[in-house]
Amino acid sequence: MLKVTAVHPDSIAAELGLQEGTQLLTVNGRELEDFLDWEFLTAEEEILLHVRQPDGEEIEYDIERPLGEPIGVSLEPARIRRCANRCDFCFVDGLPDGLRDVLYIRDDDYRLSFRYGNFATLTNLKPWDLERIVAYRLSPMYVSVHATDPVVRRWLLRNPEAPDVIPQLRWFAERGISFHTQVVMVPGVNDGAQLVRTLTDLYGLGDAVLSVSVVPVALTEFSKHTLVRQPTGEECRAALAVVDNFAARAVADRGQPWCYGADDLYLMADVALPPAEWYGDFEQRENGVGSVRYLQTRIRAGMGEGGRGTGWAGKRIGVVTGMAMGPLMPQIVPDLERTTGAHFEVLALENTLFGPSVTTAGLLPGKAILAALEDRRDLDLALLPAESVNDDLLFMDDLEAHDLASNLPMPIRLSYDFVDSLTDPTVRPSGQAVR
Ligand code: SF4
16 A cells, blocks of 8 residues: 555546545555555556555445556555565665664665665665565666675675575576676675675676676764775775776777776776776766766756856855765866866865764765864855755754855855756855755
């Protein structure tokens, strides 16, 4: 059963009289477990929908509509599938106490993997999940492989029950499912010969494995440092050499690199990033793979050369980011200055909530941003990383973006890629956070 949380105006649902609180029971006689059932079972032109209205009345609707026209309801969020693993490097273990409850949930959900590109380990699948993935063609999925040696993978996941991942992926591949995969590199465990074995095994699965990224493990001040450590520069260079070998082979065989190092891996190895063309369609940019080159590409394509019509010439704009992007931003700022005529100042902030080892912009607490900007009356605008707030505009430390904005002397904008914020030159008054 699924519950309706909103009915869209002028939709089929509104015409039928569905309401907030209506329970969706079956479609064509099939029970509804989650949003996947709803989307796939209602994809037909003709459906028989059985509902229970908030007053208890049960109604069956025979619906015929043009293919592709949505029914027009929002659904209660799915109950998240919990993780069956206990990785030493789990980010949840690295959180300080006292944050909002939802942040402590270890999710490992193949449905979110398909829908949002969240990485899942596939270690908690039930037989009916396997059937569903194939029946609904949930492809591509995003899979945390980490290691293909079953013993090493079980060690990394701290899960003696974790299935052997290569037979599992092969089973799906034979049924038409493909994958983007990642290896979170833990030095001394799955680097070196283990990394070579993992990449060899994944390469052997052929076209079903669309890409693999190698990402250095990220730890906070609160992580289990007695059990896991971050890689050294030397270890990152060694891992990049392995990545390069496989990428060269894939370019020769398949015409694209297939195997990618995360931007952080290059940064920690002190090696220059590959050019934008290397990353193809930037399939793993949300995983920090090619993010810098993607930004540069977006800026050049979205804003044009010479600042035409952007309206920012002569302004001073602060760009707030995490320490990881600090050294990479100088590669982006000249593009921004050339295309807007503005002066940009990069404010790479230390993470005061998780400790200095957490360097990603998306985890910056609002209070660190407040401290960095509250006296900066010289700035005409500040751009903040949009991924550092959730849908309710809350930063990790529960500061709300509008509250932050009302305590700053300059307007702020939440930006994913600069273009989303800078192509509109209308600067709102300070005190507002604008996406
Ligand atoms: S798979 Fe590992 S890192 Fe991911 S949520 Fe589970 S325990 Fe944490």
